[in-house]
């Protein structure tokens with residue numbers, strides 16, 4: 048392929064839809080508290096980076112269906128309602144992804160890390176690192192909602 052053609056193909060790279068679950072704890076007054084991050088499993092791109100659990104939509108699936116399936120497959124839990132929250136397109140070298148972030152307040156079952164990933168309930172600023180590039184805007188949205196000021200995550204340069 049000629050270089051100009053390659054560039055135009057890259058420019059219109061189709062985004063892959065990804066359903067992402069933002070599990071949030073709430074207190075008796077409905078105030079939001081800790082949220083769940085999981086680390087990307089060995090063998091995937093960005094292995095070891097922290098993100099919100101989720102995965103790609105399969106053919107014919109809605110965001111809610113994909114989210115329920117992925118969270119069951121990866122974490123062993125059954126989720127209640129998924130509340131559409133934010134959407135974001137990220138252009139990685141490996142793929143262009145359209146992330147559909149949904150807040151989830153209800154789930155049942157014991158957490159099981161079925162892909163040998165790790166999980167961590169976090170507050171701002173997030174203590175686990177490194178965080179995936181696509182996670183950083185989510186922390187900014189949380190900061191805006193919660194009136195949190197300052198760095199939302201650690202970079203490793205703090206010590």
Ligand SMILES: Nc1nc2c([nH]c(=O)n2[C@H]2C[C@H](O)[C@@H](COP(=O)(O)OP(=O)(O)OP(=O)(O)O)O2)c(=O)[nH]1
Nearest residue numbers: 065067098099100101102103137142144179181182
């Ligand atoms: N799960 C998840 N993926 C995210 C987040 N932020 C972000 O940029 N991504 C990107 C990373 C990946 O390119 C893509 C998700 O794809 P994936 O490879 O984890 O999905 P999957 O579990 O369906 O993977 P596979 O079966 O194809 O291996 O979205 C996030 O917070 N959670």
